[in-house]
Amino acid sequence: MSILASDIEFDCDQKKGPVEEFKAIYAYARRERPLMIVTFVLSLLLAVIDVPIPFFLKHVLNATLKRDTALIASGEQLDPERMLLFVFFSLILLALIKGLLTYSRRVTSETLGQRVIYSLRLDLYRHLQSLSMTFFRSASTGRLMLRLMGDVQAVLKMVTRSFLRAVTDSISIIVLVTILLLLHWKLALLVFSGLPIYALTILRLSPQLRRTGRRARRQRSVLSGTLQETISGAEIIKIFNQQETEGERLAGHTSRLKHHLIERARISGKLAAITHATVAFGGALVLWLGGSAVLSGEMTKGDLMAFYTLAAMLFPPLRRLARTNETYQAARVSLDRILDFLERTTPFLEDVGSVDLVVERGAVHFENVSFEYIPGEAALAEIDLEIRGGETVALVGPNGAGKTTLVSLLARFIEPTSGRILIDGQDLAQVKLSSLRGQLGIVTQRTFLFSGTIANNIRYGRQDASDEEVREAARTANALDFIESLPDGFDTDVGERGQRLSGGEAQRIALARMLLADPPILVLDEATSAVDAESEELIQQAVERLMHGRTTLVIAHRGTTIRRADRVIVLDRGRLIEDGSHEMLLGKNGVYARLFNEQINLRDRAS
Template sequence: MENFKRLIQYLRPYRVRVGLSVLLMFVVTLSAIPMPLFQKQVLDVAIPNRDSALLWRIFFGVIGLSALRGVVSFTLNYLISWLGQRVVFDLRFQSYRHLQRLSLAYYDGRQPGKIMARLTGDIDVIQYALTQGFVYLITDLATLVIIIGWLFYIEWRLAVIALITLPLYVVNYKLLLGRIRPVSVELREKWEQMLAGLTEKIGAIAVVKAFAREGFEESEFIKAERERFVIGMTQTRLNRILGASSQLIRMLGTATLLWYGGGLVGMKEMTAGKLLAFYSYLAYLYDPAVRVVDFNVQLQWASAAIERVFETLDTRPEIIDAPDAAYLPTVKGAIHFDHVSFGYDPANPVLHDIDFKVNPGEIIAIVGPSGAGKSTLVNLLARFYDVSKGRIFVDGHDVRKVRLETMRRHIGLVSQETILFSVSLRENIRYGRKDASEADVVAAAKAADLHEFILSLPDGYDTKIGEDGIKLSGGQKQRMAIARALLANPRILILDDATSALDSHTESHIQAALAELMKGRTNFVIAHRLSTILNADRILVMQDGRIIDQGTHTELSARPGLYQDLYNEQFKTVQDLTDEEKARLLEAVS
């Protein structure tokens, strides 16, 4: 219930519309009362007395009341739908905004599909409950209160008989509620797992096909869907048992009322018209009661969805600005890792006592075997994670005491996995600097050796990437990433294996664009190909989360150690090198 209370808080800014909706609900409820009275008048007065004038008055009364009820119901449903849509709009926006602010650690342990399920499917369930469930629930509860009072006014003995069955509804509800809720939660979790699996497998469809695993994935999907089907049918069975037992209770009450009421009519203690009117009012008693019970289905779905959405909203970002965080309008690029240690799990550190300084404009290369901690080290500089021990300084400022936004605006990243969005080429290049002019975009594209290629496309810079647009090669994607970084004009640049996925010929062309990008910046270059870092000012050699050696290429290749082993392994035959690599190698070692 606490989460439902929090959900209702989203309605507070719209108190006027909520108040109007409540008023209209009571109008709809009250408008139901005259209809059975019209039936009573026809049967007890108009027909025995052959009163045609009364029949006409009843005729126009029914039409007028129906028209009023229709207009009010339309307005009410429109208002409720607006409120539901607005609450969902606010909830989805706040959820998305919160997801943008959560630290990378939140995403490390979660599949994208599960996150999407909460942002889309769960909130859709909440929307349905608000727009389709609560309007009937509130209206039905108001109807029950008013109709019960009116039934006692008409004939208290029949009202007692009618109400005897209502406690059975409550008992019936309570007995089955404890079984329905956990099934609903489990079914929702299975749905989330299905969406997460689909997102993952469709995103990796090339791998599935490459290993001829289509049949395996089909069988796994069928297995998961079969489990979901069984749970879904369990929920359906319980809900239908609840509905059927509620209907049975209703029929028992109706039969008892007609039997006893018929006896009262036979004894002349009430008229047939009053009995008919009372019977008609039963629909306004039992139907709302049945719907209140059936609302449990939506309530359980919505309760599970609300709980999961608020679980996300209640997750606190690990990386946040300090209260006194400084604003950095400019950065020179001096970096100091001051005895830094870090572990994604604090009990298992992956970096140990990292200590080095970088002068503005230096090119620092980082090499080592996979798992040595190279990418983790630069991720700490961008403050995707916070250090466990030690400090990182940028121009003398501890990065934990600098506003995140201003810090990251001075850092550019070009990685092996180039991420582009399904928008135009222009929008992708401009992503890091939305206020860039057209001339700036073109200049960045030219520097990345992309301009001529873009002009050769039918829509030029307006050409879209993705489902409805072009598909870029690996080299073209890297050039796009370089153009994006150039336009953002960061003072600190991180190249994380930016060319490792490219062939040697493509890499040689990309290197020219990278050289342009690296000018005048502090650069961190992570590379497995040593040919890409021969001209670095300093090379850090990492192993098992530690810097075990550092120096220039000439110094490191001349003394025994890990770097020399890597160097000998990669350059044991000159035939393996391109002409450009040979030239750079000869220049570096001469």
């Protein structure tokens, strides 16, 4: 079964109302109030810019069909040639003005949308970084990427294509309806007779569009996560010859996404068909009843032309509103997911203390600390452990004993269920996380390097470090020789996740990064596993330099590491069962002695 099957489900099923959604978007848009006002005014002008055109046509038609030389000579009727010339230049002027307004509105609306999305994406990223490691260990990277990129992009469409276009089209409809009623209210009411059916159709189909859009979005999240997983695990897939299995799994997700998208297309098609039918019905009514009015002398041909043109101008914004509604319903799903994500709090959100951590000696005290991943099942139980400043402590125990949980609590990746943790007498629950993390260094087995140069990866430990300090950190970590042997030296691009370096080289870069950060308290997760003997020796030397003068907790798997420690702490099933030096615990012939002889010694010999 895919790991994704156990991922935390953080897709949103909570429906928020349009008012809530509008308030959420407006909270970002109002930061750009001048730009928003300019965009609205431009939208208003664009909504009415074409209204004079039907009246130009009316006067041209009436003047040309009722041309009377005597009336023209007396000034009672406009000269058709002059009228045509006036209309010609007026239409040219209107076209130029409309072009300028369209360009300006496009620029301002896109700028407004991009600024809103910029702020929203930054808030999402900041919120993401505030979530604890519990969240990251549960969530799918692919789904998170879709939330930060795909959902945000959908909201951009909502701002630039839904809200702003809906404003323009709504104003156009109101203006046109008003004018049509003033011109011939009976004919106008007949033309509008099809609109209630159209409105009811939109109200009926919109929830279906949204439900289908939510299913499609969720399935797209799953597909994105699966792709991320198969790309990251490409080597394992090939080793176990599972290309066909993974292909079938991907095909299943893709097929389900295809089904949801086709269903959404069917619903959209129904809406489009009813929209076109409404338009055709309205146009036919105007020609039939308007033509009858002309024959009876109730309207002039010019009046009919103006009315028909205005009615024809009414239906494009109606069609656009239908398409806008589709975009809006799809974007609402993304917006709801974003708002749900931003509202996510405990147990995932890390609380932030109010005071800075001041480390003088680096003494650590776990005071009756317990922790439960699952309520009622203790991962750690009443751990009472004092570590002196500058002391090196090896944490030893079988898998699942609680070693990683203990150091995760120290880094506040997770919070104790009960008890407290103190550094130099300061309760970690009261200190700022940024202050704690600035005093604590963690080197794990799984070395992570960022795409970019070796120098930038080392400088990640302290951004303001000089080139000489970066070089010195590399030298202390036994990385300088191999770096200088590379054609580009410190400017060598390590590739994604440092894949262009060997395991041993990447670990030494990670140690150099930590040396540059220079934290007073250090946590090491046996950084010498899975490397060759020469690299291990170089890494071990670098580790010893890194540990010198610091309080160090080592999750130890090798005898050489344990022997160098001042104390050995033995954990088993979440309890601290033995505490002492390596020699003392061997002499007790207890759990540690058995573990050392049966596992650690054998592992050392095998390596």
